Amino acid sequence: MILPAHCLLVEDEDLRPYECDGLTAYRAMPLAVCLPESEGQVIDVLRTCHQLGVPVVARGAGTGLSGGAMPHAEGVVLSLARFNKILRVDRDSRTAAVQPGVRNLAVSEAAAPYGLYYAPDPSSQIACTIGGNVAENSGGVHCLKYGLTVHNVLRLRVVSIEGEIFEIGGGAPDAPGYDLLALLIGSEGLLGVVTEVTVKLVPKPELAQVVMASFHDVARAGDAVAAIIAAGIIPAGLEMMDKAAAAAVEPFVKAGYDLDAAAILLCESDGTPEEVAEEISRVMAVLTASGAHDLRVSQSEAERLRFWAGRKAAFPAVGRITPDYYCMDGTIPRKRLAEMLAAIAAMEQKYGLRCANVFHAGDGNLHPLIMYDASLPGEWERAEAFGADILELSVALGGSITGEHGVGIEKINQMCVQYATPELEAFHRVKAAFDEKRLLNPEKAVPSLHRCAEYGRMRVHRGELKFPELERF
């Protein structure tokens, strides 16, 4: 017996909650769900699956948006939900050691008494787990200044598919050998199963203030973002919402957004009170010069949170005005923002679907929310094609198909657009170095060459080579 009965689910009704993650459009029922309580049990599960050739899909809170935790129909789900202990918070070294099932926000809460916090803050931070964050290299609204998960994790304890433990990184900087932390973080559960994570904690800034700017014109808002960076300012957060997004969230959060604006920019400054005052005045000058027609600065912490509330609640707010929505995650060079928005507007016409746009504007990461109704025949297919167009345009504009949500199952075809055969082959060789039998989260994140050939044929067959005017790389 590898697992006691209370750690194993096999009945359909128990498996059902695991059939998808945050990307509900893709579902599969696993053979079983394992809920180990000790590292020894994780090792036993992996070793057994390795021997039997059974696929394993590791899972945290299941909040991911790319289907990375969607089960394999012939495999088991390895839930790390019971690995939910904060093992250590060390004030002096500003680090915390946690199990992978600990929620992102819980780390910051545990560090708060020491004036410290964990910087990456994906919008799902009240629910998503650190293990999932590691798998996806999650970002958040503050990563322009504070970095992604890869910049904030110091050490991982990992179990290989063969059931062997290895530790990478450490409490000291620049661990010897290859930077396996960089490789494992963002590897979407394809290389190993993490059982312990040590993260860096940073001092909580004394003050944060946010400037809210309205623009009549989206292109000007995009230029304003570049102008802030050009002025030598790296704000703590720099976010944009378009008119559709503002309209969706305002009734929900009552933040006082300017509903006539074509775009709203939120620019946060944090640090000492002196530092914030200096930066805010510089930001205001740049925004005014960039053509903002209305500027407001949060005058209290409550007001700052209210300004942010709409941005943070954008997904659920859009969820209130449409039966279903499909969230995209492309990144583009900031300067192409206006171009991308114009193209999305044209795609709304083409597919007959509406789209609200929220962006991590500072780092060029777009989250278009395509609205559709899954109960209407053909709508999901149209939404999916709309999304694929956005992702492929992101690549064509010099960006990437995913900034922080991962490839998962969702963007597997677009990987064929972003990467050529030699890189995909290299990815497969990396995978084989860790998992020769390809049992960890198979058929996700990196497409087989066969799949790419099929996708390419399919696209040419439809006679719609997308964006033929643009150079490919």
Next chain:
Amino acid sequence: MTLDDIVAAVRTAHDTRTSLRLRGHGSKDFYGGLLSGEVLDLAGHRGIVAYEPTELYLTARCGTSLAEIEAELAANGQMLAFEPPRFSGATLGGCLAAGLSGPRRMQAGAVRDFVLGVKLVDGSGQVLNFGGQVMKNVAGYDVSRLIAGSLGTLGVIAEATLKVLPQPVAETTLEFACDEAEAIRRLNTWGGQPLPVSASFWHEQRLWLRLSGAAAAVDAACRRLGGNVAVDAGKWWVSVREQSHPAYAGQSLWRLALPSTAAPLAVPGLRASEWGGALRWYGSEVEPAVMRAAAAAAGGHAVLYRAPESLRCLEGAFAPLPPPLLALHRRLKKAFDPQGILNPGRLYAEF
């Protein structure tokens, strides 16, 4: 020298199973394992390919000197925030391959934290493009960052894109008199507070602390921390970054990376410490095994940074890897360099 030239050279070496020793300017020939193989001189593959200040990235070919890159950045008020040593003529390729970061490491991040993309020629002569020029990109494994610090063992870094940052508006250095233990205590206390610390250096009972950022923040921190304002600190930090400061002199030098809170080690020969206590430099007063054990016991690792060839023959530069990790390293090496022709032994003697 073109990319095609590099590809041709690597293909020939691959086909004839000839080991290659990748070389930019050779400013870090002293670092890592002993050099072996036929020199592939990459200094001629040079030039800045793209630089967009408002997009915060710069792309350059491997042979481009850091001096050229930094001059271009400085003209736009920007910098390489990880402050790599430039020694004399160091190139971008060598900087990435060695993965050595400078004084700002603990606050800004390491070399790998600023790598956005690489164009790599792998050990079979294939050109591979990983990452790109955008800040966020999680499509595929992050091979670009893996390359940083791999000492040329996974591929020729033909071209790379780095994230760049604005230079701080204001900078002041404070000087304090204190012993090692007190320096460690103070640095870790300050590290837990929202202070604009951007570097530290302790040497011979004196601690220097650099503050960088908005003028108001630097002024406020100076008032709060006390100490004496150091004069001509800019030049002085350059001597730390370039290791021309007397603390780094001598034939042999150990570089110990430790948790910043590690108590003073019970081994003689401490020359200096940096990075808020996380990087400590020692002379060669004790046997390598003693030095490695002391670092490991404190939760860190020791690098034989510089040593005469007689010692480098006997002692690898880097702390030995535990067996499961060594096995992984070998498999990864094989994934990128199946014949093992690129800089063999430069990272570990085993591959």
